[in-house]
Amino acid sequence: AAGLAGAPPPFDRGDVTVALVRYLSVGDFYQAYEAGARAQAKALGIDLRIFPGKQDAAQEREQVEQAIALGAKAIVIDHGLPESLKDVARKALDAGIKVVAFDVNLDHPRIPQVEQSDRALAQKALDQVVQENGTSFQAAYIYVAGFAPLDRRDAVWTAFKAAHPGVIEKARFGTVSDATASVVADQAKAALRANPDITVVFAPYDEFARGAKLAVNELNLADKVKIYSADVSTADIGEITEPGSPWVASVATNPAVVGAVSIRAAALALAGQDLGPRITVEPILLTQGALREAGVKTIADLNARIPAFGHSEAATAPWIPQPR
Numbered sequence: 001a002a003g004l005a006g007a008p009p010p011f012d013r014g015d016v017t018v019a020l021v022r023y024l025s026v027g028d029f030y031q032a033y034e035a036g037a038r039a040q041a042k043a044l045g046i047d048l049r050i051f052p053g054k055q056d057a058a059q060e061r062e063q064v065e066q067a068i069a070l071g072a073k074a075i076v077i078d079h080g081l082p083e084s085l086k087d088v089a090r091k092a093l094d095a096g097i098k099v100v101a102f103d104v105n106l107d108h109p110r111i112p113q114v115e116q117s118d119r120a121l122a123q124k125a126l127d128q129v130v131q132e133n134g135t136s137f138q139a140a141y142i143y144v145a146g147f148a149p150l151d152r153r154d155a156v157w158t159a160f161k162a163a164h165p166g167v168i169e170k171a172r173f174g175t176v177s178d179a180t181a182s183v184v185a186d187q188a189k190a191a192l193r194a195n196p197d198i199t200v201v202f203a204p205y206d207e208f209a210r211g212a213k214l215a216v217n218e219l220n221l222a223d224k225v226k227i228y229s230a231d232v233s234t235a236d237i238g239e240i241t242e243p244g245s246p247w248v249a250s251v252a253t254n255p256a257v258v259g260a261v262s263i264r265a266a267a268l269a270l271a272g273q274d275l276g277p278r279i280t281v282e283p284i285l286l287t288q289g290a291l292r293e294a295g296v297k298t299i300a301d302l303n304a305r306i307p308a309f310g311h312s313e314a315a316t317a318p319w320i321p322q323p324r
Ligand code: SR1
Pocket: 029, 103, 116, 147, 149, 150, 176, 204, 205, 206, 230, 231
């Protein structure tokens, strides 16, 4: 690709290859993240090589090795299991390659991590739970340990329960795979049948919330059980706002913006900028009532209505063009 006028090296000359190595690719969040990463890479003239995720830690590790071998100047590592990635990430750094992590703790001072302010995200969701349900209720909690964003959200849930002894976690379950929602639906059905007094489901990942919603609807519990989540997509907005939906709120960033921020972070690192340990994209609360009232149907509607949703100032510079 041709160089970018007015940009610092290596972007002034062009021909910059960046790899995006992923643990997961299935699901609305990951597809939108990838679209945002592609658009920002295109705007920067970056040759972006994407290694799709198959929920396979060994394969992701091997893909980092492949990215090093193909001559990538920077590697964005998107999710994954830290223990299988730390040493290959160090190998990349030792080869002079810049590494940026999204939602995986690679525990190295030269690897900045992009995240969605997961603690704030969980706190906003739980503040909404309290507003609508008070501080005494029985809950189901959907969680899988080992994923950085879920672990950060979990720390907030743990503190929330400690602060509110009237909140009783009656069931905990979860899975992360290429069929998350349908497996979670079965788990949620069993949990709700066994615990008929559950009125709140805290599902801080949209695939979890979809699964929980399937279960609640199948058991005819939509007038009794409310679901609170993270993430949003156009399909999620449809599920949240449909008549009688038990999915009442989500706290979310625009994943395409997060993908763009990840690529910009890699570009700034290549241009020699120290990014610090964390680059955050702030999430916003989306309630069923507010979405319905505003007639929001798509992510594009949200972008138009809430500028802070459609754009982030994280990892920007005057020479970096906005994605289109
Ligand atoms: C399995 S981790 C799922 C989360 O990753 C991203 O941070 C999304 O917000 C999603 O909730």
